Amino acid sequence: MESPLATHVAFHLGPVPITTPVLTSWAIMLLLAGGGWLLTRRLVLRPGNTQAALELVVDTLERQIRDTMRTEPTPYLPLVGTLFLYIFVANWSSLVPGVEPPTGAIETDAALALIVFAAAIAFGIRVRGLGGYLRSFARPSIIMVPLNLLENITRTFSLVVRLFGNVMSGIFVIGIVLSLVGLLVPVPLMALELLTGAVQAYIFTVLAMVFIGGGIEDEAPHVAQEESNS
């Protein structure tokens, strides 16, 4: 019997197996990129309802980044915004019959966590320099270096496990209930799963911001001070 945690290979592209989470991700990419292109084709200074909603989403993301990271949100918006939108749409893709959310596959969650891990390092080095970033591991004292290194790894794992566990557990619970009760009864659970998906998207994004912000925290108060002065 195949493990319920195993990913289903849809087809092979040469030696590369293309799994359903990858296919779903491509669909989500097409949906987000195409939708973004369609919605931003005719942006005007006097926005309509759709453009106003779009601007509200982007502005809310920026405000969230500014509040969480205490810094100018522009460099972090593409990463943070994409993480939130992708995880949100991926979690809610379970609404489409026959589609399993790609975030229910641990490879997707691991990929997201790896990107956050790499981004925290990259932004930390870019903002503080390589020396400054490395010195941040020795704070508050040199004996904290092993713990800080371990923390960087464990928190990445925690990102993976948190998102994977929540989404996967939801899928399992709905599957089990569906197999036991049938129609209609799983609907409240599906609604709860939607709420859980939205909350998990928000939590993952906020934690990503916290991790990246921790890598640049020496600069953050300075930028925040400048903003408060302006």
Add this chain to the structure above:
Amino acid sequence: MRIDWWTLGLQTVNVLVLIWLLQHFLFKPVKAVIEARRVAAGRVLEEAEADRARAQAEAATLEARRRDFAAEGEKILAEARAAATAERDALLAEARQEAARLEAEARATLGREREAMRQALEAQAGELAVTIARRLLALLPPAQVTAALLEALVQETTRLPPEARRDLAAAPEPVVVATATPLSPAEQEAWRARLRQAVGGGADFAFRHEPALIAGGELQGPHTLVRRSWRADLDRLAHALTLAPQAGDVHQLA
């Protein structure tokens, strides 16, 4: 549980590609339009501020111009008042001059009329005096008066210059002696002798009666006239009354 590394790698690439796609097709355009709106709003605010400043400057200019107009109006009004005052003064001066001229003319006219009236009154007074004198003289005996006046005529002839007396004596025609009353031949002869004695030489005299003389007589030579009659006296009196009385006339009347 097994990790599919291909899926992990593809999903990593997918998310990275999606980051680029959303940055290119979603975040960048939306941020660009938000920034454009912010710039436009800032520009509109700056333009509004500039318009407000320009409007305030324009209002200040208009206020200054209004004050200038008011000052200019006051100036024009003051000039008009000054011009009106000057013109009024000029008209008053001209009116005073005209009034003075009219008054002078009226005074002159009045003086002339008064003089003419005075002369007319004096003429009437002279005529009245002559009439009164004539009526009074008519009460006196003309012969005696004539005799007295003829005596005065002789005395007057005696006081003539020698040249006049010689002219009378050498007159080719008889010298006419006009008398107010007719003389008898004896009286004529007596007076002829007296006059010949006064003139001297062989002068001849012819007597003629002229009642207009009232009393007295006149000696009428070719170049000499000696009048000693009341008619002559009244004429001198009337002339003296008509014209301004002269000291000589008064003396002659006396």
